[in-house]
Amino acid sequence: MSIQPHPLAELRPDTRATVAGPPVITGTRRPRIVVADDDDDVRETLARMFECDGFEVLVACDGDQLVCILDEAHRAGADPDVLLLDHRMPRYTGLEVLDGLRTWGFHKPSVLITAFGELAAEARALGAAVLEKPFEP
Numbered sequence: 359m360s361i362q363p364h365p366l367a368e369l370r371p372d373t374r375a376t377v378a379g380p381p382v383i384t385g386t387r388r389p390r391i392v393v394a395d396d397d398d399d400v401r402e403t404l405a406r407m408f409e410c411d412g413f414e415v416l417v418a419c420d421g422d423q424l425v426c427i428l429d430e431a432h433r434a435g436a437d438p439d440v441l442l443l444d445h446r447m448p449r450y451t452g453l454e455v456l457d458g459l460r461t462w463g464f465h466k467p468s469v470l471i472t473a474f475g476e477l478a479a480e481a482r483a484l485g486a487a488v489l490e491k492p493f494e495p
Contacts, residue, residue: 388412388413388414389412389413389414389439389440390413390414390415390416390431390436390437390438390439390440391408391413391414391415391416391438391439391440391441391442392415392416392417392418392424392427392428392431392438392440392441392442392443393405393408393415393416393417393418393442394417394418394419394420394421394423394424394441394442394443394444394447394452394455395419395443395444395447395471396419396420396444396446396447396448397444398419400444400471401417401419402417403495404442404495405417407495413440416431416438419447420447420448420449420450421447421448421449421450421451421452421454421455422448422449422450424443424447424450424455425450425455425458428455428459437464437466438466439466439467440466440467440468440469441456441466441467441468441469441486442468442469442471442489443455443456443468443469443470443471443486444470444471444472445470445471445472445474445477445481446472446473446474452470452471452472452481453470453477453480453481453484456468456470456481456484456485456486457484460484460485465485467487468484468485468486468487469486469487469488469489470486470487470488470489471489471490471491471493472488472489472490472491473490473491473492475490478490
C-alpha cells in the first residue's frame with residue numbers, strides 16, 4: 359500500500375490564496391464554477407445546467423484534474439467562485455481537495471456531492487455544504 363501525497367502538496371507555495379467571506383463579483387463577469395465528478399453523465403448534466411443558468415463552467419473528471427484546474431485558475435487570477443465536488447473520485451477525493459484548500463486558507467463556497475451521508479459532518483467541518491445522492495438537478 360502506498361501513501362499518496364496531499365492533493366495540493368505539489369503546487370508551489372505562492373499559489374496559496376486567502377479569501378475572506380463570499381466572493382465579490384464585479385462588472386459583467388459570469389460567476390465561475392468548477393464541477394468535479396468522475397461520472398460522465400452527472401458531470402455533463404450539471405455543467406449544462408449551470409451553463410444555462412449563466413455560469414462559466416470548468417469541469418474535472420477526477421481529483422488530479424481538479425487540482426490542476428484549481429492551480430491553473432489561481433495562477434491566471436481566475437479563481438472559481440463556487441466548487442461542486444464529488445466525494446469519490448479517482449486519485450483524490452473531494453474531501454481531500456477541500457482539506458488541502460482549507461489548510462492553505464483558500465475559502466470558496468463549496469458543495470460536496472456524496473452518497474455517503476456519514477461524510478456530511480466532515481464536509482461541513484471543512485466549510486462545505488452537502489448534496490446527497492441521489493438528487494434531482
